[in-house]
Amino acid sequence: MSDKPYSPGLEGIAAGITTISEVDPQHQKLAYRGYDIEDLANHATFEEVAYLLLMGDLPTRAQLEAFKAEVAAYRALPEELISLLRLCPQTAHPMDTLRTAVSFLGASDPDAGDNSHEANLRKAKRLLGQIPTIVAAAYHIKNGREPIAPRPDLGHAANLLYMILGAEQDEFNVKVFDASLILYAEHSFNASTFTARVITSTLADLHAGVVGAIGALKGALHGGANERAMETMLKIGDPEKAEQWVLDALARKERLMGFGHRVYRWGDSRVPTMTRLAEQLSRRVGNMKWHTMATIIRNVMEREKGMHPNVDFPCGYTYYLLGLPIELYTPIFAASRIAGWAAHIIEQQDNNRLIRPDCLYEGQRGRTWVPIEQR
Numbered sequence: 001m002s003d004k005p006y007s008p009g010l011e012g013i014a015a016g017i018t019t020i021s022e023v024d025p026q027h028q029k030l031a032y033r034g035y036d037i038e039d040l041a042n043h044a045t046f047e048e049v050a051y052l053l054l055m056g057d058l059p060t061r062a063q064l065e066a067f068k069a070e071v072a073a074y075r076a077l078p079e080e081l082i083s084l085l086r087l088c089p090q091t092a093h094p095m096d097t098l099r100t101a102v103s104f105l106g107a108s109d110p111d112a113g114d115n116s117h118e119a120n121l122r123k124a125k126r127l128l129g130q131i132p133t134i135v136a137a138a139y140h141i142k143n144g145r146e147p148i149a150p151r152p153d154l155g156h157a158a159n160l161l162y163m164i165l166g167a168e169q170d171e172f173n174v175k176v177f178d179a180s181l182i183l184y185a186e187h188s189f190n191a192s193t194f195t196a197r198v199i200t201s202t203l204a205d206l207h208a209g210v211v212g213a214i215g216a217l218k219g220a221l222h223g224g225a226n227e228r229a230m231e232t233m234l235k236i237g238d239p240e241k242a243e244q245w246v247l248d249a250l251a252r253k254e255r256l257m258g259f260g261h262r263v264y265r266w267g268d269s270r271v272p273t274m275t276r277l278a279e280q281l282s283r284r285v286g287n288m289k290w291h292t293m294a295t296i297i298r299n300v301m302e303r304e305k306g307m308h309p310n311v312d313f314p315c316g317y318t319y320y321l322l323g324l325p326i327e328l329y330t331p332i333f334a335a336s337r338i339a340g341w342a343a344h345i346i347e348q349q350d351n352n353r354l355i356r357p358d359c360l361y362e363g364q365r366g367r368t369w370v371p372i373e374q375r
């Protein structure tokens with residue numbers, strides 16, 4: 001047996017140092033650059049938060065306006081990319097299309113080959129503008145429609161809703177959506193962010209890191225959980241059936257997507273804010289069905305398994321109530337998390353050390369070579 005330290009899934013292992021966000025699982029707290037996530041979700045806009053993550057401090061009004069204008073100017077996609085989206089199979093999951101599109105943008109970025117801090121910031125701002133447009137455009141193209149051009153006069157959240165739904169949404173819906181994007185923007189060394197850091201620690205470029213991160217985010221154990229959580233609720237169909245449905249699923253040893261977390265064993269810091277917004281939205285649209293069902297599921301999971309929802313659980317039905325197509329929930333997550341990914345890639349490359357862990361070998365040893373004719 002080796003004496004190397006080992007933790008399956010790297011649980012509990014500090015794999016790096018960061019100044020971007022701090023998760024405090026004991027107190028169910030999360031702070032971006034020292035600012036409590038609840039304060040940010042209640043008072044900030046996504047653009048302010050993206051600026052904070054990328055630059056380290058909240059912007060002044062002038063800095064914010066300049067940042068918003070610069071990012072908004074990147075929203076329109078090159079015609080070649082629209083053509084590429086048209087080539088993607090109709091059956092492709094939007095996360096696969098997004099991954100392909102970001103890869104294309106990496107190959108054609110004006111700063112390709114430059115990993116300096118300034119070039120990385122420019123690439124980050126471009127992707128902040130481009131990813132939401134890709135998400136919405138790919139969705140419309142897949143459904144046989146023409147993409148809806150971005151509106152430079154709208155904020156990040158309002159514009160993304162507009163491009164997906166085809167109409168400007170009211171202020172309350174935009175605020176709820178904006179807050180969800182703020183909650184999704186960053187979460188320390190989660191699987192996709194760690195993937196991005198591993199990739200870019202080889203001095204591969206920012207887009208390569210983001211492509212890998214999108215691949216990691218798609219999985220059901222990570223970002224894909226918001227889509228699965230809503231699909232589960234639709235399958236249950238009726239709040240009255242929820243308790244028995246969950247008990248049966250647990251008896252079959254199934255995992256309920258949107259529950260559990262590697263780091264938050266006592267509850268996800270983002271859930272109280274997101275649940276409050278989900279409840280307010282439910283009341284406002286006069287549809288309490290999903291919130292009622294969610295509350296029952298949550299109570300059963302806490303009672304039976306001592307397990308709490310993660311942010312994907314309330315986000316799933318919030319997006320449903322906003323009228324967003326389920327297959328876009330994880331791409332929308334990416335349209336927010338790009339801020340955190342880029343901040344981490346920049347932090348990694350500004351002070352780089354190749355990430356290359358060790359492992360324990362448990363395979364065979366000392367085998368004798370056998371020529372192919374004798375096998």
Ligand SMILES: CC(C)(COP(=O)(O)OP(=O)(O)OC[C@H]1O[C@@H](n2cnc3c(N)ncnc32)[C@H](O)[C@@H]1OP(=O)(O)O)[C@@H](O)C(=O)NCCC(=O)NCCS
Nearest residue numbers: 220221222225254255256257258259260261262310311312
């Ligand atoms: C997030 C997640 C991968 C963390 O997993 P982890 O830290 O590796 O936890 P483990 O896989 O060790 O699970 C510990 C126990 O809880 C159970 N468990 C974990 N998540 C569960 C869930 N969502 N539903 C039911 N049981 C769950 C496991 O089956 C295991 O039970 P056991 O000890 O009886 O075998 C896991 O909770 C999960 O799969 N959640 C659903 C996916 C999800 O919502 N992901 C989004 C995360 S933000």
